[in-house]
Amino acid sequence: MKPVEKKIYLASKSPRRRELLRQIGIDFELLLLRSEGPRGADVTEEVVSGEDPMAYVARVAAEKAAFAYTLVHRRHLKPRAVLTADTTVTIDGLILGKPANHAEAIVMLEQLSGRTHQVLTAIAVQSADFTGQITQVSEVRFGVISPAAIAAYCATQEPYDKAGGYGIQGLAAQFVEHIEGSHSGIMGLPLFETTQLLRQAGLPLP
Numbered sequence: 001m002k003p004v005e006k007k008i009y010l011a012s013k014s015p016r017r018r019e020l021l022r023q024i025g026i027d028f029e030l031l032l033l034r035s036e037g038p039r040g041a042d043v044t045e046e047v048v049s050g051e052d053p054m055a056y057v058a059r060v061a062a063e064k065a066a067f068a069y070t071l072v073h074r075r076h077l078k079p080r081a082v083l084t085a086d087t088t089v090t091i092d093g094l095i096l097g098k099p100a101n102h103a104e105a106i107v108m109l110e111q112l113s114g115r116t117h118q119v120l121t122a123i124a125v126q127s128a129d130f131t132g133q134i135t136q137v138s139e140v141r142f143g144v145i146s147p148a149a150i151a152a153y154c155a156t157q158e159p160y161d162k163a164g165g166y167g168i169q170g171l172a173a174q175f176v177e178h179i180e181g182s183h184s185g186i187m188g189l190p191l192f193e194t195t196q197l198l199r200q201a202g203l204p205l206p
Contacts, residue, residue: 006027006204006205007027007028007029008027008029008080008081008082008125008198008203009029009030009068009072009077009080009081009082010028010029010030010031010083010084011030011031011032011033011065011068011083011084012030012032012084012085013032014188016167016169016187016188017085017188017189018030020184020187020188020189020191021189021194023191024195026194026198026205028083029080031068031071031077031082033071042064042067043060043064043067045060045086045097047095047097052093053088053090053093053095053118053120054137056088056095057086057120057122057135058122058133058135060086060122061084061085061086061123061124061135062122062124062131064086064124065083065084065124065125065126065131065133066126066131068082068084068126069082069126069127079128080127081126081130081198081201081202081203082125082126082127083123083125083194085123085124085189086121086122087119087121087122087163087188088120088164089112089117089118089119089120089163089165090117091112091117096111096112096117096163096164097163098160098161098162098163099159099160104165105160105165106150106151106154108159108164109145109150109153109159109165109166110150112142112145112164112165112166112175113142113143113144113145113150113175114142114143114145115141115142116140116141116142117139117140117142118137118138118139119140119163119164119181119185119186120135120136120137121135121136121138121182121185121186121188121189121190122134122135122136123135123136123189123190123193123194123197124197125197125201127202130201130202132197132200132201134190134193134196136181136182136190136193138179138182138183138185139179139181140168140179140181140186141176141177141179142175142176142177143175145175149175153172156171158170158171168187169187
């Protein structure tokens with residue numbers, strides 16, 4: 001394997017993933033994929049019929065990495081490893097995406113109230129001679145949330161850009177009774193697994 005530059009491309013719009021990479025000292029440059037517009041998204045995040053949550057997040061992360069790496073060549077960018085990620089929330093085998101409106105957000109929070117759900121974050125890395133993917137699974141238990149608390153939370157902007165309608169680093173932290181797994185994974189980028197994958201790709205990390 002050829003020596004790999006320490007700086008990577010991050011193909012994600014998530015400010016939380018940027019913060020997490022900075023936390024562990026990973027230098028990166030953003031390489032953003034198109035999520036909407038006249039030509040549609042570069043990589044669709046729609047669930048294939050019959051697709052289970054683990055297969056879904058792994059596929060989307062891998063497809064994002066593959067497409068982002070083609071952009072490196074197409075735009076004649078400096079060769080670097082590309083990192084992508086996808087996070088979903090699942091309960092009872094159902095995938096809870098980002099709520100489209102207030103009513104959907106309320107339904108999601110009602111589903112999660114007083115129960116344990118899973119947060120799946122798949123990460124993928126692609127470079128000239130490496131392709132790898134890892135999915136990290138965490139369990140999160142919410143305490144019972146009163147209808148008034150759900151209504152107050154869903155009246156904010158917090159639920160609408162996050163899978164499952166919440167982010168553990170925001171207002172919804174007050175609902176979390178117990179977690180088992182990776183706190184950074186629940187935020188959207190499991191740092192232990194990310195470091196493992198980047199090392200496998202040949203990045204000169206400690």
